[in-house]
Structures are given as structure tokens and as C-alpha cells.
Amino acid sequence: MSSRVSSSPLDEAAKELLANWEHVRQSWRDQQALHFEKTYLEKLPALTTQARQVIEELDTILRKIRTDCESPLS
Numbered sequence: 708m709s710s711r712v713s714s715s716p717l718d719e720a721a722k723e724l725l726a727n728w729e730h731v732r733q734s735w736r737d738q739q740a741l742h743f744e745k746t747y748l749e750k751l752p753a754l755t756t757q758a759r760q761v762i763e764e765l766d767t768i769l770r771k772i773r774t775d776c777e778s779p780l781s
Contacts, residue, residue, distance in 0.1 A: 717762075721755045724748075 728748055732740060 721751055
């Protein structure tokens, strides 16, 4: 599985969450909504980027392991 494939659901889920938040935010306009947005949603893009980077690193490691295990011993 490539990292591009495995991070795609993460990106799609983040987009969907932010789109749904925009819809909710039209009717939820108090301090708690602002707190929720600042505490959780403002961090989402950076956290998604970090998660994607970790997924890519894991993909690289797993490919190396697979290659090492499939190679005949010298």
C-alpha cells in the first residue's frame, strides 16, 4: 500500500470535517464554538500534515522490510 493511498482517507475525512464545521458554525456562534474551533479545528491542518509524514515514513520502512525479506540471503 502506498502512502498516497493510505493518507487519502485522512485528507478526505479532514476536508469533510471542516466542511461540516462550516455548516454547523452558521448556527453555533457562542464562545464554546469559538473555543472548540481554536482548540481542535485550527490545529487540524498541521496535525493532518504530520500524520501524512508519519504514514510516508512507515510506508518507506515497510517497503524496506518487504524488500529485505524477499531478497535471498547472500
